[in-house]
Amino acid sequence: xxxxxxxxxxxxxxxxxxxxxxxxxxxxxxxxxxxxxxxxxxxxxxxxxxxxxxxxxxxxxxxxxxxxxxxxxxxxxxxxxxxxxxxxxxxxxxxxxxxxxxxxxxxxxxxxxxxxxxxxxxxxxxxxxxxxxxxxxxxxxxxxxxxxxxxxxxxxxxxxxxxxxxxxxxxxxxxxxxxxxxxxxxxxxxxxxxxxxxxxxxxxxxxxxxxxxxxxxxxxxxxxxxxxxxxxxxxxxxxxxxxxxxxxxxxxxxxxxxxxxxxxxxxxxxxxxxxxxxxxxxxxxxxxxxxxxxxxxxxxxxxxxxxxxxxxxxxxxxx
Amino acid sequence: xxxxxxxxxxxxxxxxxxxxxxxxxxxxxxxxxxxxxxxxxxxxxxxxxxxxxxxxxxxxxxxxxxxxxxxxxxxxxxxxxxxxxxxxxxxxxxxxxxxxxxxxxxxxxxxxxxxxxxxxxxxxxxxxxxxxxxxxxxxxxxxxxxxxxxxxxxxxxxxxxxxxxxxxxxxxxxxxxxxxxxxxxxxxxxxxxxxxxxxxxxxxxxxxx
Numbered sequence: 001x002x003x004x005x006x007x008x009x010x011x012x013x014x015x016x017x018x019x020x021x022x023x024x025x026x027x028x029x030x031x032x033x034x035x036x037x038x039x040x041x042x043x044x045x046x047x048x049x050x051x052x053x054x055x056x057x058x059x060x061x062x063x064x065x066x067x068x069x070x071x072x073x074x075x076x077x078x079x080x081x082x083x084x085x086x087x088x089x090x091x092x093x094x095x096x097x098x099x100x101x102x103x104x105x106x107x108x109x110x111x112x113x114x115x116x117x118x119x120x121x122x123x124x125x126x127x128x129x130x131x132x133x134x135x136x137x138x139x140x141x142x143x144x145x146x147x148x149x150x151x152x153x154x155x156x157x158x159x160x161x162x163x164x165x166x167x168x169x170x171x172x173x174x175x176x177x178x179x180x181x182x183x184x185x186x187x188x189x190x191x192x193x194x195x196x197x198x199x200x201x202x203x204x205x206x207x208x209x210x211x212x213x214x215x216x217x218x219x220x221x222x223x224x225x226x227x228x229x230x231x232x233x234x235x236x237x238x239x240x241x242x243x244x245x246x247x248x249x250x251x252x253x254x255x256x257x258x259x260x261x262x263x264x265x266x267x268x269x270x271x272x273x274x275x276x277x278x279x280x281x282x283x284x285x286x287x288x289x290x291x292x293x294x295x296x297x298x299x300x301x302x303x304x305x306x307x308x309x310x311x312x313x314x315x316x317x318x319x
Numbered sequence: 320x321x322x323x324x325x326x327x328x329x330x331x332x333x334x335x336x337x338x339x340x341x342x343x344x345x346x347x348x349x350x351x352x353x354x355x356x357x358x359x360x361x362x363x364x365x366x367x368x369x370x371x372x373x374x375x376x377x378x379x380x381x382x383x384x385x386x387x388x389x390x391x392x393x394x395x396x397x398x399x400x401x402x403x404x405x406x407x408x409x410x411x412x413x414x415x416x417x418x419x420x421x422x423x424x425x426x427x428x429x430x431x432x433x434x435x436x437x438x439x440x441x442x443x444x445x446x447x448x449x450x451x452x453x454x455x456x457x458x459x460x461x462x463x464x465x466x467x468x469x470x471x472x473x474x475x476x477x478x479x480x481x482x483x484x485x486x487x488x489x490x491x492x493x494x495x496x497x498x499x500x501x502x503x504x505x506x507x508x509x510x511x512x513x514x515x516x517x518x519x520x521x522x523x524x525x526x527x528x
Contacts, residue, residue: 111451185426188422188450188452189427189451189452209339211341211428212339212340212341212342212429213427213428214455216453216455216456
C-alpha cells in the first residue's frame with residue numbers, strides 16, 4: 001500500500017436498487033474516521049480467496065458525520081471481482097481495510113453557482129457534496145438521470161431534503177436531459193460537475209465547450225474499472241524482474257502482486273499518481289486512462305498502470 | 320532592492336482573440352484601446368456583433384494617465400468602430416461600475432480582454448475575480464503607466480499612482496513598495512521602509528513609469 005490504511009467494520013448493508021448495495025462502515029478502533037470533503041473517495045481493499053482487490057468508491061455520507069462512512073456499490077456486469085465481492089461475499093460485522101479519503105472531485109469554493117449532473121451510480125459523490133452545499137448560500141441544482149424509478153438510488157433521501165433542487169430524468173419514460181438547454185444560459189461563475197457513464201460525461205464536456213465554457217469550470221469524475229484484455233509480459237528495469245499480466249488483472253495489480261510498490265490514489269485512470277515511464281516498447285500501449293494528453297499517448301513514453309495495458313513483444317517500465 | 324522574483328507579480332501578454340469564447344467583453348484605458356482594436360479586427364469575421372461589448376476609458380485626468388502612445392489617435396480609431404456595443408467613459412469608477420452591471424448579466428462562455436495601465440488592469444481583475452472568472456477566461460495586456468496602487472500593510476490605506484521605490488503613506492510611514500501583489504486588493508504591498516533603523520531610508524528613485 002502507498003498509504004496507511006484504516007480497518008473498518010461493516011455495520012449495515014442495504015439493497016437500495018436491483019443493482020446497488022449501500023454499506024455503512026465504522027472504525028474498528030471506535031471513534032471518528034478522518035475528516036473529508038464532499039466528492040472524496042476511498043480505496044476499499046478486499047482480500048478475496050484468490051487475490052486482493054482495491055477499488056475506489058465515493059463517500060456518500062455527510063462530511064459532518066464522521067462516526068461512519070457510507071459507500072454504494074453497483075454490481076458490475078463484467079465484475080473482475082470487486083463489486084462481486086462486496087455484493088455476494090461480505091456480510092455485516094466483516095472487516096475491510098480502506099485507504100484515507102482523497103478528493104479529486106471537490107466543489108469549487110469560489111463558484112457562484114453549481115450544476116451537478118449524475119447518471120445512475122454517479123449520484124454518490126454528489127450526495128456528500130449536497131451536505132456541504134445545503135449549508136451554504138451559493139445556488140445549486142442537481143440533475144439525476146436513471147434507467148427507471150426502481151433504479152433511482154437514494155431518491156427518498158433527496159426528495160425530502162432537496163425537493164426543489166432536484167430534477168429527475170427516467171430513461172424508461174423517455175425523459176432525457178437536454179444538455180444544450182442546461183448549459184447555454186448559465187451566469188458567469190457557474191461550475192458544472194458530472195459523474196456517470198462515459199457517454200454522459202463526454203456529452204457534458206462537449207456541450208460545455210461548444211458554449212464557450214472554459215475547462216476550469218467543467219469537472220467530471222469517472223472511475224474506470226481496469227478493462228480485461230490479453231495477457232502480456234512486462235520487465236521492471238529498476239527492480240530487475242519480469243511480471244506476467246493476466247487477462248483479468250490490471251498491470252498495477254500484477255506489479256503489486258510481484259512485490260513492487262507503485263504510488264496511486266484513485267486506481268481508476270483519473271488522478272495521474274501512478275504515472276510510469278516507459279523505457280522500451282516493441283508494440284502498442286493500450287491507454288484506458290483519462291489523464292494523459294493525446295500527445296503523451298502518441299509518444300508512448302508514459303503509461304497509467306492502474307487501467308492501461310499493452311500489446312507488445314517487449315515492454316520495459318521504469319519501476 | 321529588497322525583493323525580486325516574487326510569484327504574485329502579475330504577468331501580462333499581448334492580447335489575442337480567444338476563439339473558444341462565445342461572448343466577449345473588452346475593457347481598455349487610454350492607449351489600451353489599441354490592443355482592443357487589434358482583437359476586434361481578429362473577431363470581426365467570426366463573432367456576431369451582438370456578442371461583443373466594449374468599454375473604454377479616455378481622457379482620465381487623475382488616476383490613470385497614459386504616458387506611451389498617442390491617446391487621441393486611438394480614441395479616434397476606437398470611436399470609428401461602429402459595429403460593436405461601445406461605451407466610452409471619462410473616469411475609472413464609472414467604467415468599472417458599468418463592467419460590474421455587464422458581468423452580472425453575462426453568461427458562461429464569456430471571455431474578458433483588458434488592456435491599459437497596470438492599475439486599471441488590477442481594478443478590472445478585482446471585479447472579474449468576484450464573478451469567478453478564471454485565468455482561462457481572461458487576457459490582459461499592460462500598456463501605459465506602470466504606476467502602482469500600494470497597500471499599506473500597517474494602516475491598510477491605499478496610495479494610488481505610486482511611481483517611486485518608496486512612498487509616504489497617509490499614516491506618515493515611509494513604505495517600501497514590494498513586488499508582492501494582491502489580486503483581491505488589486506494592489507502591491509507597501510512595508511515600512513525604516514522600521515529597523517528609524518530615519519534611514521533608501522534613496523527615492525522613480526521606478527514605475
